[in-house]
Amino acid sequence: MQRTGCLLIDVASPVVRQSKLNDLLCIRMILKATLDTVLLRINAISRVLAAMLLCVSCxxxxxxxxxxxxxxxQTTFRLAPNERKLLHRLAVQKLYIRFFDVDWDPATQGPQPKAVIRFAEMPNGLSLVPVVFITNQTLIRCPASAIPTLAENIERKIRLLRRENRISINEIQLDCDWSASSRSNYFRLLREIKKRFSGTLSATIxxxxxxxxxxxxxxxxxxxxLMVYNMADWKRPATRxxxxxxxxxxxxxxSLNAYKLPLDVVLPLFRWTVVYRSNRFLTFLNNVDASKLxxxxxxxxxxxxxxxxxxxTTVFGFSVRRGDLFRAESVQPADLEQGRAVLLSKIPNQKLTFALYHLDSTVTSPYSDAFLHSLFRPGP
Incomplete structure (x- = not known):
């Protein structure tokens, strides 16, 4: 018995039991309806997600x-008519031009510019990127305290050549195969040049x-x-x-896709023959391939x-001895195509310069315009 106000109610009575049963049934129906609604929404969301995933995968x-x-x-800038026509046919307007080398001079005990380019004609209609090659020994021998002066001299030399030949530049590139012993000086040199040049600074990798x-x-x-050539030891006769x-x-x-720097790419077109005598490197024969041998x-x-x-005997202007070994090296179009596909699939940045080494009619002549154009197409 339960007292309610002045009344006594029997909670075990049939009326009370029926009321509680009705309440439970009502709650069950509400829960079922709610669950059905949740399941419908989950199914709808699943269908949307599946459709999104399908779109992404496709x-x-x-x-x-x-x-x-x-x-x-080359040390003299002069384009042959067929070279200029090739640039036009391929719609190439960008040239990376070696302006000069920087090497250690024993006489002055300091870095000096070598093989400075001479412009025999104006590079009209072309966008030029000056490239400065610096030797590893220069960076090793140069005192750390002299690096800012070296950076100033390099930038000043580029500026002088630019003004003399009325060249507008937006990028400077340094080319150096730095080592553990030259890394600190080289990286400081790059930072010092960056302070003095407001445009893009790039480096070969x-x-x-x-x-x-x-x-x-x-x-x-x-x-x-990224230089995708000169990748094996040419001094070894066993190199393929x-x-x-x-x-x-x-x-x-x-790990190319994880490299922490936006990358451009340069692939080789050149060919040469490497000559060995008694299993030791003797010389290079530029632009000589197997067909000439x-x-x-x-x-x-x-x-x-x-x-x-x-x-x-004597071949290509030098004396040959019996037993000398000649290894002809060139780059086949199919291998360039395959390498291009791999590189473009791994480099993460969407925009990049795709360059070929190098512009010279004797180098480019074995390749058709159609093939060279295919290398420049949007990829992969």
């Missing part, structure tokens, strides 16, 4: 936006510097130019192709891209 990655360019690596950034460091510049070898490149590109009677093919001198 969406193709946006092609990279490539700015075509060539390197020009080798493959080993991509693979081992913790050991080599990442240069303090705006962009890096020192200019360009996709198998060798693959050992270094695994095959027609020399004194040279016998002994393996893929290798020839051996059968007697003492």
């Amino acid at each position: 969406e193709k990655p946006q092609p990279k936006q490539l700015t075509p360019a060539f390197y020009f690596w 080798r493959l080993h510097q991509i693979k081992y950034p913790d050991q080599t460091g990442i240069p303090p510049v705006d962009r890096g130019m 192709n020192s200019i360009y070898d996709l198998e060798v490149a693959g050992r270094y590109l695994g 095959r027609v020399i009677p004194a040279l016998k093919p002994v393996a893929e891209n290798r020839f051996e001198a059968q007697r003492d």
